[in-house]
Amino acid sequence: MENGPYSICIAPMMDWTDRHCRYFHRLLSPHARLYTEMVTSAALVRGRQLRLLEHSQQEHPVALQLGGSDPHELAVAARYGMDAGYDEINLNVGCPSDRVQSGRFGACLMREPAVVGDCVKAMRDAVDVPVTVKCRIGVDDQDEYADLQHFTETMIDAGVEVLVVHARKAWLKGLSPKENREIPPLDYERVYRLKREFPQLVIVINGGITTVEDVLAHLTQVDGVMLGRAAYHDPYVLAHVEAALYGEPLPTREDLLLRMRPYIEAELARGTALKHITRHLLGLYQGEPGARGFRRRLSEGAHLAGADWGLIEQAMAPQRVAA
Known part of the structure; x- marks a missing residue:
């Protein structure tokens, strides 16, 4: 069809x-x-x-x-x-x-x-x-x-x-x-x-x-x-x-996260807590090396006061090295 x-x-x-x-x-x-x-x-x-x-x-x-x-x-x-x-x-x-x-x-x-x-x-x-x-x-x-x-x-x-x-x-x-x-x-x-x-x-x-x-x-x-x-x-x-x-080109996982950045920063400015967004991102590296570390960094850090985009950058860093 x-x-x-x-x-x-x-x-x-x-x-x-x-x-x-x-x-x-x-x-x-x-x-x-x-x-x-x-x-x-x-x-x-x-x-x-x-x-x-x-x-x-x-x-x-x-x-x-x-x-x-x-x-x-x-x-x-x-x-x-x-x-x-x-x-x-x-x-x-x-x-x-x-x-x-x-x-x-x-x-x-x-x-x-x-x-x-x-x-x-x-x-x-x-x-x-x-x-x-x-x-x-x-x-x-x-x-x-x-x-x-x-x-x-x-x-x-x-x-x-x-x-x-x-x-x-x-x-x-x-x-x-x-x-x-x-x-x-x-x-x-x-x-x-x-x-x-x-x-x-x-x-x-x-x-x-x-x-x-x-x-x-x-x-x-x-x-x-x-x-x-x-x-x-x-x-x-x-x-x-x-x-x-x-036939859409396959974006990298990092690219997808970077494309989330404007949305995340706008939501943080509205008063949305980072944890309400990052909980949906935890599975992005499913099956990839370092997936557990990515999930752990976001899970442990997103609920802390002042958590912002920098936490996601930290979570992405090991994946960048692995790539």
Whole structure:
């Protein structure tokens, strides 16, 4: 398949894909579609926490992921997201955490496709940007292909044109969110089948994808690939994906850090603590000589009062010698 706007995406990850992380990922991957951490519609509408929508212009294209199950509230939250400048609103129908279930959203909504359809319709009526859905292939004992098929048909009827599918089902009882990302077996073929049966739908596959070879293989079957933990723990893989898909020259890790400098210094001037940014950089030298020392210098120094760009220069110094 030819490269499209969803060929490479970086997953919404709670506590990870904040605005600092997304800025860094944009440097690594100029073509990737970025996603925010999940923001609940209640936080925006009832809590008026509009600060959660803050992002930089350099992040685009970037999608706001919402969690919720009340159509009206989601519509208002989606409007806030569009007005804040987001390019897409994505509804979370995949997160299995207890906190999410107690709010009747996330993966438990896969049992209620009609509710999800109503939410999508309300959001689409409220905004002029795409409304997309991220789901699992099943939930608990409701994991027959026919269930996913019915869910997908309901999404299409609601106007969804892009479906992001984590190729594992979710166990809502008995497994932690971490275990739900690892224990239920991956079933890529089920997602491929979905694309074959609904060719009009843009299908993005997610789950267990870690290498450039994985990305290229999946793109022969579906429209896009969403990288999650691999993009966070070994972010340089994103640069390799860019090179493979778009012929982008491979930047050095040092070059990427130097390109972060203006952003970091501007954030420090705003009062942002260095540790909030450097925690997203720790995996940059993953698998390289000196990676442990790089992580240690940043981890130990970034929380100290007055920590600034000089700390990153110190962390880079041994890598320069090794190169």
